[in-house]
Amino acid sequence: MLNRRTLLATAGATVALASPVAGMAQGRKDAIVIGMALEPPGLDPTAGAAAAIAEVVQYNILETLTKINADGSVTPLLAESWEVSPDLKTYTFKLRRGVKYQNGEPFNASTVKFAFDRAGSEKSTNKDKRTFANLSTQVVDDYTVVIINKEIDPDLPFVLGQATAVIVEPKSADGNATKPVGTGPYKLDSWAKGSSLTLSKWDGFRSPATARINKVTFRFISDTAAQAAALMAGDVDVFTRIGTRVVPQFKMNPQFQVILAGSRAKTILSINNKKKPLDDVRVRRAILAAIDRKAVIEGAADGFGVPIGSHYVPGAAGYVDTTGVNPFDIEKAKKLLAEAGVKTPLELTMTLPPPPYARQGGEVIVAQLAKIGITVKVQNVEWAQWLSGTYGNKDYDLSIVSHVEPFDLGNYAKPDYYWGYQSKAFNALFDKIRATANAAERNKLLGEAQKMLAVDAANGFLYQPQFPTIAKKNVKGIWKENPIFVNDLSALSWG
Numbered sequence: 001m002l003n004r005r006t007l008l009a010t011a012g013a014t015v016a017l018a019s020p021v022a023g024m025a026q027g028r029k030d031a032i033v034i035g036m037a038l039e040p041p042g043l044d045p046t047a048g049a050a051a052a053i054a055e056v057v058q059y060n061i062l063e064t065l066t067k068i069n070a071d072g073s074v075t076p077l078l079a080e081s082w083e084v085s086p087d088l089k090t091y092t093f094k095l096r097r098g099v100k101y102q103n104g105e106p107f108n109a110s111t112v113k114f115a116f117d118r119a120g121s122e123k124s125t126n127k128d129k130r131t132f133a134n135l136s137t138q139v140v141d142d143y144t145v146v147i148i149n150k151e152i153d154p155d156l157p158f159v160l161g162q163a164t165a166v167i168v169e170p171k172s173a174d175g176n177a178t179k180p181v182g183t184g185p186y187k188l189d190s191w192a193k194g195s196s197l198t199l200s201k202w203d204g205f206r207s208p209a210t211a212r213i214n215k216v217t218f219r220f221i222s223d224t225a226a227q228a229a230a231l232m233a234g235d236v237d238v239f240t241r242i243g244t245r246v247v248p249q250f251k252m253n254p255q256f257q258v259i260l261a262g263s264r265a266k267t268i269l270s271i272n273n274k275k276k277p278l279d280d281v282r283v284r285r286a287i288l289a290a291i292d293r294k295a296v297i298e299g300a301a302d303g304f305g306v307p308i309g310s311h312y313v314p315g316a317a318g319y320v321d322t323t324g325v326n327p328f329d330i331e332k333a334k335k336l337l338a339e340a341g342v343k344t345p346l347e348l349t350m351t352l353p354p355p356p357y358a359r360q361g362g363e364v365i366v367a368q369l370a371k372i373g374i375t376v377k378v379q380n381v382e383w384a385q386w387l388s389g390t391y392g393n394k395d396y397d398l399s400i401v402s403h404v405e406p407f408d409l410g411n412y413a414k415p416d417y418y419w420g421y422q423s424k425a426f427n428a429l430f431d432k433i434r435a436t437a438n439a440a441e442r443n444k445l446l447g448e449a450q451k452m453l454a455v456d457a458a459n460g461f462l463y464q465p466q467f468p469t470i471a472k473k474n475v476k477g478i479w480k481e482n483p484i485f486v487n488d489l490s491a492l493s494w495g
Contacts, residue, residue, distance in 0.1 A: 029494040031215040032475070034487060035227060035239035037355060039194065039220040041384065042177035045163035046119055049127045049391070050383070051404050051485045054163035055240070056218055058486045060199060061102075062166035062182035065093055065112065066157050070479040070488075074157045078107065078167055078183065088152045088437045095143040099206055101169040102181050109145040113137040115167045116147070128164040130414070151434045154442070155407055162405075162484060185211040185490050195220065199489070212493040224356055231256070231470055238471040238478065240487060243356050244302040247468050259469045260304070263482040264406040266311050267300070267357060269365060269460025270390075270399040274420035278348075278397065282340040284457035287398075288326035289333035290372045291365060297463045300361030300400075305463035310450035311409060313464040317439070318446030322461075325454035333372045344373025348397040351379045353386040357465065358400040365400070365460075391418045402465060404485055409433075409449055412458060421458040 040052040045062065059067065059077075067077035076082075079093040099107035118124060120132030134150040149156060159165060172181035180188055185207075186199040197218045201211050219236055221227050224243030230236040231250070250256045269291070277283045297305040306314060309322030337344065350366065352358045359380065366376045376398065381389065390396045403411075411417050413430045429449050436442040454461070471478055477491035 030213060031217070032213050032492060032494075033217045033219055033235065033237045035219050035221055035230060035236040035242070037220075037222055037227070037241060037243070038383065039197075041387070043180045043188070043191075044176035045166055046115075046124075046126045046168060046173075047177060048125075049387070055485050055487050056197060056199075057180055057182070057184075058163045058166065058484075059184060060186040060216075060487070060489045061180045061184045061188060062163075062168070062176070063184050064161050064163075064165050064167065065095075066161035068158060068161040068484050068486075070481050070483070072158075072481070072483040074161055077161070078112075082157065088154065089149045091147045091149070091156065092140075093145050093147065095145065096206075097143055099183050100204060101172070101183055102187050102202055102204065103169065103172055105169050105171060107167065107169075107183050108142045109139040110142075111169060112145045112167055113139050114170045114173075116165075118168070118173065119164065126164050128159070128162070130410070131159060131164075151431075152437050153434055154437060154439070159407065163486075186216065189215075211490045213489060216489050216492075222354055238469065238475055238492075240469045241467040241485075242470050244304045244468060245356070247302070247304075247470070250470050255473055257471050257473050257475070257478075259471070259478055259480060261467050261469060261480060261482045262315060263404065263465065263467055263485075264313055264316060265402045265404040265465050265467075265482075266308060266313060267305070267361070267400070267402045267462045267465050268311065269462060270396075270401055270419050271457075271459050272394060272397055272418075272420055273422070273458065274394065275397055277340060277342055277346070280340045281457055282336045283342060284460075285326060286333040286336035286340070286342075286372060287369065287374070288457050288460050289329045289336065290368050290374070291460055291462070292328045292368060293323070293462055295368070296361055296364050299364035300357045301463065301465055304466040304468065306466070307463050308461045310454040310461050311403070311412065311459065312446070312450045316406070318443035318450075320447040320450055322450050322454040325451065326457060330371055337372060337374075345375040346373060347375045347377065349379055350376045350398040350400070351381055351386065351390050351396040352400055353381060353383055353390075355402075357402065361400050361462070365398075394418050394420060398460075400462075406483055409446070409453075412453060419459055421453075421456070423452070423456060423458075426452055426456075 038052045041050055042048050043057050045053045063078050065079040066074050078096055080096050082091050082093045116132055116135055116137045119126045136148040138146040169181050185205040187202040189198040189200045191197045199216045201214045227239055227242050228246035251258050271278055293307040307323050309325050312319055352362045369376050390399050412421050413427045433445045474495040476493045476495045
């Protein structure tokens, strides 16, 4: 879900720190420097929810059975092929032969079983633990594995291509947060916390010619002005999901390309459904009625977004437009608060992580809520604090965050998820969705789920962000869409 933090804040510091790396990248053209706004808290996607983890390691160091492509299609990766049983619950995977991990250990069916059993175990901290707990993995031979799902899930091949499904190696698995060991074309060289992380091409990769870039340095720059300065100075070659406010200055510059990528991300105002008076649906509906989504999109994302009314986005299967369920209506918002017996001013706290969309969007929503008598105190925190306090301990009233997983409606069926939404009706509906194989019927049920979350005002559903990437004109292979957030380094080259 989420994005992560970084510590560099000034263009001057950025340029000074990056210069030697940048010169190397531009001189040899077998190296590249990629800018990211947020630094991963660790490098093990099976142990943390941060999207920035996958942006560094997925498909680069750590690999999955299947691969999700830029267009959302799914193709084999560590698996060569797969077959699905008539009941749609049993998948037989034929595995790629001759694959080794970076520590010399072999990849085979036993490692697949280890990885999935570990992901679904009681001790697992995998954010998709429930998914893996439903899987039974059976070894047929070294290169054949059978996966039996307790429930029908037509999206399983896609799920198995996500970062939480990386096939970790048993001897090194527990150390992946700092020293990831995988089967991918790149290995970790160094990590200067708070500044940069470098990967180099792994000579032992099964297909050495796959990767055309020998060295990739990720630079972590949170400040939007510093991001632009690093690009203009030549210290960064590509900046993924850059701060939207700098895009206009690059659009007419012939030295750069600007790519606006859609995604499955949902930027929301998280509402703690367990806190009074937020446990009253009328109060939550009042908050939603006070929000002008278009103004939020302008303020938080400089117009780079599409309004949403539920935890679902245009382009996803089964999408229905629910923006009319809780429309912007100040007078209705005031009436709902009065009906709920709330005396104004109602004081709430909004806990905001570092990204500009959160901080800027927070300013807009604070002003909007003030108009209906809700006084919001803003608490700005770093990602580590947000993860432990807001996401972990559920110690918050309101927050703003982008949830980026393609299939995450199921989070509303989790009893202990951080926003505290609980609905037996939604749980039953979601179980039905998972058990429905017919695509048309499933899409209809997905529409019902979207409407239910909107009616329940489970959260403040704001917008689907559009993420700009700015790169040197001659960098090739950048994904044009973001069905998942990864940096597919093997696809990159200098033109």
